[in-house]
């Protein structure tokens with residue numbers, strides 16, 4: 001499940017005495033939780049997050065891959081799952097043409113795209129069918145499916161600007177933040193968290209939960225920089241400088257295995273590009289001939305999160321590369337950026353090669369070569 005605008009700082013956080021995401025917090029305790037999973041999306045927003053997760057490629061610098069390179073021959077998670085006898089589907093209750101999805105999804109190897117036209121519009125929150133109704137109707141579809149299947153779900157209710165009609169929300173008093181942008185954000189996330197909790201319960205009620213690997217992550221940030229002071233106050237930061245701001249650009253990422261196996265918090269520096277290799281390993285699918293930029297987070301000690309502008313964070317450092325400064329990621333003390341020369345070069349190369357591979361449409365060729 002890719003969750004709209006779910007940023008990491010809401011996890012295990014309270015407002016006015018109430019947990020913002022009680023259901024995710026509970027699920028995280030029974031999951032592998034990555035708490036340093038950075039937002040690696042660019043101008044392609046939601047679609048970049050989808051691309052990162054399903055191809056382990058980086059977003060392009062100019063525009064979005066979904067719009068500009070939808071004709072490419074992708075090596076992807078859905079295609080790999082299909083080759084391993086999984087049916088594949090993607091579910092998102094919005095206009096099928098948005099982000100060029102109706103063209104892109106078949107190209108990525110999804111057999112089916114359940115979209116706005118397929119959902120009953122019984123409850124509207126924000127941009128469309130409410131997340132709760134989305135999960136209810138999506139589950140109906142999944143129940144009818146032959147197993148095994150890979151279903152990629154993208155939520156919608158917690159989309160900017162968050163000032164949704166709240167009639168389908170349950171009571172959640174954000175106190176001093178009531179009727180503010182930030183309060184609306186917390187309420188929207190709280191609503192989506194409740195919808196996720198409902199979905200998990202329904203998976204259990206239908207005997208599907210112990211047969212499911214459930215991965216949940218946020219697509220990208222929810223709070224834009226013009227609201228940095230409110231965020232600073234909320235998370236208790238005195239000085240929201242660039243270091244603190246960039247360090248907050250994380251999304252939660254959890255993987256729940258049947259019976260809560262392997263539950264732990266994993267602090268490795270990581271990001272969307274690591275999703276595909278990590279999931280393939282968890283699913284027991286051989287991936288050495290699949291070109292991927294990400295790391296298998298289950299088998300890596302050294303990780304990295306890479307932003308489209310070349311900023312990066314490894315397990316110990318945060319580099320604001322273009323600004324010529326780096327920091328110790330724990331203490332925030334300045335760290336000599338020259339000591340990170342090799343890494344900086346590696347990051348630059350990764351972004352450059354990913355761009356070249358996309359521009360020249362050679363992913364398939366690389367795959368053949370790796371064979």
Ligand code: GP9
Nearest residue numbers: 044045046047094098159
């Ligand atoms: C709509 C949604 C929005 O389909 O995914 O995308 P975003 O504006 O967040 O990129």
Ligand code: MN
Nearest residue numbers: 004005046219
């Ligand atoms: Mn989005």
